[in-house]
Amino acid sequence: MVNGETLEARLAILIDADNASASHIEELVVEVAKYGKASVRRAYGDWTKPNLSGWKSTLLNHSIQPMQQFGNTSGKNSTDSAMIIDAMDLLYAGNLDGFCIVSSDSDFTRLAARIREQGLTVYGFGERKTPLAFVAACDTFIYIENLTVKPAPAADQVTTPWKRSSKLDKLLAEAVDAASADKGWAPLSAVGSNLSRLASDFDSRTWGYPKLSDLVQAHPDYVVLYGPNGGGAMKVRRK
Incomplete structure (x- = not known):
């Protein structure tokens, strides 16, 4: 610095x-x-x-x-x-x-x-x-x-059904579990770091989403928590 x-x-x-x-x-x-x-x-x-x-x-x-x-x-x-x-x-x-x-x-x-x-x-x-x-x-x-490749729309604009992938489901579950603390909530930033460590080629764009936050919000098995007034660090946990 x-x-x-x-x-x-x-x-x-x-x-x-x-x-x-x-x-x-x-x-x-x-x-x-x-x-x-x-x-x-x-x-x-x-x-x-x-x-x-x-x-x-x-x-x-x-x-x-x-x-x-x-x-x-x-x-x-x-x-x-x-x-x-x-x-x-x-x-x-x-x-x-x-x-x-x-x-x-x-x-x-x-x-x-x-x-x-x-x-x-x-x-x-x-x-x-x-x-x-x-x-x-x-x-x-x-x-x-x-x-x-042009990415898919943001999660709140997606109307097509989620396409299941056992590989993605397994990666997300391991990344969220490893980062979870209080009541199962895991900081999204920590989940992203875990995903990179688990699979060097993990990229939300591979699954059609420009950002990890878009992918997690669209996934039917997860809930996303925003910070106060919609800002701050995002958290995620399994439903």
Whole structure:
């Protein structure tokens, strides 16, 4: 904290351009801003290849530095190796609080785990096809599809029936139970933290709601309590 202000987390965005689409980068940069300031922005690939030609304007518009890596040997992913080496250099430089690894490739699973071992936060970004091992290795994993799909209306505007999901029901029950205190009430903020710990890829947008509060209010098994005059911290408990 400096002059009474909390410092933003310093983050590095490392993009596997061979395994990510330039069309989603604008939404991704906006999402990253929720977690901190992206002081390092790099995208890795063989920029001499025609399949990466569409990246040029995206790189310029978002101040992302292209990192050239030639594919020296057929069948070997030189891009992944270059990205991992740079990530370790940045890690040991000690100037960052976290990393945003953009890829749907399981090759970055050990990198994510290693960064976490050093006490830094890892945010993963990838498509739903991303292997579970990489998803679990991140502190938080955000599916690219959730950044581009228009969310459902707020809970008080929803008229369609709630769609049951045993996975979601189990996660919510465990998160609420772990955070509950007086008369079963649990602070919504604590429930959200528990959900992230239980499942790194938990995201209310996956279920069609822009915020956790909207999802919980729409869920038929839970009651939401607002603070005085509709403000303050929200609480939730099972019905």
